[in-house]
Amino acid sequence: MIVELVFGVVVNFIVWxxxxxxxxxxxxxxxxxxxxxxxxxxxxGLGAWVPWTLFTSVAVFVMGAAALxxxxxxxxxxxxxxxxGGGSAA
Amino acid sequence: xxxxxxxxxxxxxxxxxxxxxxxxxAHAANAWHQITMQPVLPGYPDAxxxxxxxxxxxxxxxxYFGAGSVCQGIPDFSPGYLQSGxxxxxxxxxxRGDAGGGSPCIGTESGTFGAHPNDSTMNVVxxxxxxxxxxxxxxxxxxxxxxxITLDGTVYGGDxxxxxxxxxxxxxxxxxxxxxxxxxxxxxxxxxxxxxxxQQRVGxxxxxxxxxxxxxxxxxxxxxxxxxxxxxxxxxxxxxTDSTLTGVSTGTRTLTFELAKTxxxxxxxxxxxKLAASKPTSLQIYALDQIRNTGTNYDTSxxxxxxxxxxxxxEGAYRGLTQPPLCRFYYGTKLVDFPNTSAxxxxxxxxxxxxxxxxxxxxxxxxxxxPDDTGTDNSLLSLLAGLLRLILAAIKAIxxxxxxxxxxxxxxxxxxxxxxxxxxxxxxxxxxxEYSEIRDAWEATTMWRYVEEVExxxxxxxxxxxxxxxxxxxAGGVEVHQRIGAACTGTMAxxxxxxxxxxxxxxxxxxxxxxxxxxxxxxxxxxxxGRGADA
Numbered sequence: 001m002i003v004e005l006v007f008g009v010v011v012n013f014i015v016w017x018x019x020x021x022x023x024x025x026x027x028x029x030x031x032x033x034x035x036x037x038x039x040x041x042x043x044x045g046l047g048a049w050v051p052w053t054l055f056t057s058v059a060v061f062v063m064g065a066a067a068l069x070x071x072x073x074x075x076x077x078x079x080x081x082x083x084x085g086g087g088s089a090a
Numbered sequence: 091x092x093x094x095x096x097x098x099x100x101x102x103x104x105x106x107x108x109x110x111x112x113x114x115x116a117h118a119a120n121a122w123h124q125i126t127m128q129p130v131l132p133g134y135p136d137a138x139x140x141x142x143x144x145x146x147x148x149x150x151x152x153x154y155f156g157a158g159s160v161c162q163g164i165p166d167f168s169p170g171y172l173q174s175g176x177x178x179x180x181x182x183x184x185x186r187g188d189a190g191g192g193s194p195c196i197g198t199e200s201g202t203f204g205a206h207p208n209d210s211t212m213n214v215v216x217x218x219x220x221x222x223x224x225x226x227x228x229x230x231x232x233x234x235x236x237x238x239i240t241l242d243g244t245v246y247g248g249d250x251x252x253x254x255x256x257x258x259x260x261x262x263x264x265x266x267x268x269x270x271x272x273x274x275x276x277x278x279x280x281x282x283x284x285x286x287x288x289q290q291r292v293g294x295x296x297x298x299x300x301x302x303x304x305x306x307x308x309x310x311x312x313x314x315x316x317x318x319x320x321x322x323x324x325x326x327x328x329x330x331t332d333s334t335l336t337g338v339s340t341g342t343r344t345l346t347f348e349l350a351k352t353x354x355x356x357x358x359x360x361x362x363x364k365l366a367a368s369k370p371t372s373l374q375i376y377a378l379d380q381i382r383n384t385g386t387n388y389d390t391s392x393x394x395x396x397x398x399x400x401x402x403x404x405e406g407a408y409r410g411l412t413q414p415p416l417c418r419f420y421y422g423t424k425l426v427d428f429p430n431t432s433a434x435x436x437x438x439x440x441x442x443x444x445x446x447x448x449x450x451x452x453x454x455x456x457x458x459x460x461p462d463d464t465g466t467d468n469s470l471l472s473l474l475a476g477l478l479r480l481i482l483a484a485i486k487a488i489x490x491x492x493x494x495x496x497x498x499x500x501x502x503x504x505x506x507x508x509x510x511x512x513x514x515x516x517x518x519x520x521x522x523x524e525y526s527e528i529r530d531a532w533e534a535t536t537m538w539r540y541v542e543e544v545e546x547x548x549x550x551x552x553x554x555x556x557x558x559x560x561x562x563x564x565a566g567g568v569e570v571h572q573r574i575g576a577a578c579t580g581t582m583a584x585x586x587x588x589x590x591x592x593x594x595x596x597x598x599x600x601x602x603x604x605x606x607x608x609x610x611x612x613x614x615x616x617x618x619x620g621r622g623a624d625a
Contacts, residue, residue, distance in 0.1 A: 004516045011524045018531040026539045032546075040547050048555035048577040048586040051594045056548055058601035065605040069612030076614070 120146040122156065122448050125262050127239045129161075129255040131174055138163045138175050140239055140258070142219060143447055150231025150267035152197065152222040153185050156447035161203065161241075163214030174241040174255055177205040177216045181241050184257065185223045187234040195232035197225035231267035236260070555583070 029035040044052065122145045131137040143156030161175045175181075182200045189195035203216035225232035238259040532538055557576030563569050577586035610617045 001513050001516075003514055004520055007516070007520070007524055011527055014528055015531045018528070018535060021535040021537060023534050024536050026536065026543050030540065030543050032543075037547055042558045045554045045556045045558050045573070046575045048583065049575055049589050049593070051590055051597065054594055054597055058597050062601055062604050062608065065608045069608045072609070072612030073614075076612075 120150070120264075120268050122446070123262065123264055124448075125237055125260040127237065127258040127260045129175070129239060129241045129258040131241070131255050138214070138241065138255070138258075140175075140218075142237070142239075144234075144237065144262070144264070146231065146234070146264065146267040147222055151226025151228065152224045153232075153234050153237070154222040155183070155219040157217070157220035158447055159217065159219035160206065161214070161216050161218065175203060175214050175216055177203050177209055179203055179216075179242055181218065181239055183223055184238040184240070185225055185232075185234055186236045186238075187225060187232040189225075189228035189232050190230040193228075195225045195228055197223040197232070199223040233266050234262055234264050237262055555586070 027034075031037075043050075122143050125142055125144055127140045127142070129138045129140065138161055140159070140161040142159035145154050145156075146152075147154050161181075163175050180200060180202050182198065185197040185199075187195050199221055201218055201221060203218050206215040206217050209215040225234070236259050238257040240257045241255040555576065555578040557573035560570065560572040560574050575586075577583045606617055
């Protein structure tokens with residue numbers, strides 16, 4: 001009951017923040033047949049030179065590391081509130 | 091410079107180390123565990139204490155109870171007064187567990203308590219065990235979670251009357267069972283023969299019977315002295331149009347032969363002609379006790395150890411025998427059905443008592459009170475024994491009342507704990523519901539649509555080698571059609587391969603450094619790896 005209450009408040013807050021984000025459609029240059037797709041398709045022809053698949057995999061991995069780092073830092077900031085006046089995660 | 095080089099080498103070494111570490115899987119062998127169950131007799135909460143040694147059988151289809159398991163009761167001062175758990179009385183074992191994916195598995199076994207040297211009219215001590223409780227067949231075995239024992243109250247006097255005990259259960263954690271890999275025939279087939287046979291009946295002038303014999307010569311290293319033995323297994327039967335020949339036993343292995351096709355029998359009455367016409371053209375040999383067990387997927391085709399007669403490719407035809415990963419014993423649901431043999435039935439390989447059972451006997455408490463069944467007619471001794479019996483009965487009643495009070499208090503404490511748990515632990519599905527709420531909100535945003543478009547765009551094949559198309563019309567109407575960076579064949583392909591390898595290494599190293607820096611930043615650590623002059 002307590003956990004449900006706390007989670008409910010947190011989730012509602014997160015949803016409220018997300019609802020503030022724009023919810024329009026993507027621009028034409030990003031959609032199917034757009035400029036970016038054309039560039040990407042052309043770049044795909046250079047697959048013999050550039051390991052695109054490895055590149056995107058590493059990029060995703062780095063982004064995941066960034067998300068993990070953010071969560072770690074957030075956790076440290078929250079924990080620092082309970083150190084009786086000591087410490088800072090900033 | 092040296093430090094930077096060291097960092098690069100360390101970063102590159104991380105990749106195989108991580109891969110090796112993640113590929114290791116711990117395998118714990120099935121081991122003995124000691125469990126304790128305390129059956130409750132009416133009026134006597136702690137009347138008995140049963141200690142048992144249990145372990146998974148090697149086929150993980152049953153739970154083995156060691157022969158050294160013991161039940162000990164409270165002092166029994168009156169023959170006929172407390173007989174539950176006595177040698178000669180009966181009991182029932184219930185085993186419950188998980189057969190994988192939440193599918194339950196259960197097993198039940200009844201037995202009779204055996205004698206123990208410490209058992210007397212003063213103390214109930216009895217032995218049990220030396221049996222296994224079947225919980226299968228299940229392909230992944232049965233992960234045992236609970237073991238219960240119920241004592242039959244054969245001659246139980248006192249307040250409870252003649253009735254069995256309440257089931258006493260032990261919540262056990264034996265871990266997931268490990269199905270022991272069966273022995274393979276670590277050898278090879280070095281010969282297959284089809285032998286024509288004819289038989290002339292006594293008193294007859296013509297050959298009337300004919301048949302084929304199959305002989306398989308195996309090199310096998312299962313000999314008692316570890317040397318290589320040669321086996322010759324054979325099976326002869328009369329067949330002219332039959333297509334199968336089953337049930338050939340090698341003693342410890344059972345092979346099944348299948349004639350995929352036989353020749354066409356002639357209309358001739360000459361057995362020799364029939365024999366020649368019925369010569370098998372294809373022969374398959376199965377070793378049904380070596381069906382590969384790969385979890386929920388079974389592959390019977392891997393058991394074809396020789397597929398063609400005569401073998402067209404002797405080296406490649408016998409893989410089923412010599413590849414240990416393919417030789418796991420077959421348990422679980424029956425896969426194929428050969429009515430004339432039991433070779434296709436699920437096997438058990440550990441029905442005999444294991445020899446490595448640890449000593450499980452608890453400390454048996456004895457009470458040095460002279461029993462009253464000595465046969466001596468001594469009125470003073472009988473009077474003292476009766477008096478002692480009354481005193482001890484009164485003590486037992488007081489102890490029982492105190493324990494009942496303790497049980498009631500414990501019940502209140504449990505109720506309070508349950509209430510606290512209900513107060514904090516969310517309902518099932520609550521977290522999924524909250525997660526779905528966030529996900530739905532996120533998927534309605536423009537940011538998610540950006541991500542979705544990029545994901546769709548990059549999910550296609552990006553390994554082309556045709557280069558970037560360049561189409562131009564120069565002054566004077568000269569058209570130029572080129573593909574910049576095309577490297578599908580020739581020297582350009584070789585150069586592209588080298589460049590691709592260098593770029594790949596650069597991406598891996600740069601990505602590794604980036605991850606170290608980013609994650610380190612989360613901990614407030616600012617490593618200088620991959621940077622230039624910070625060392």
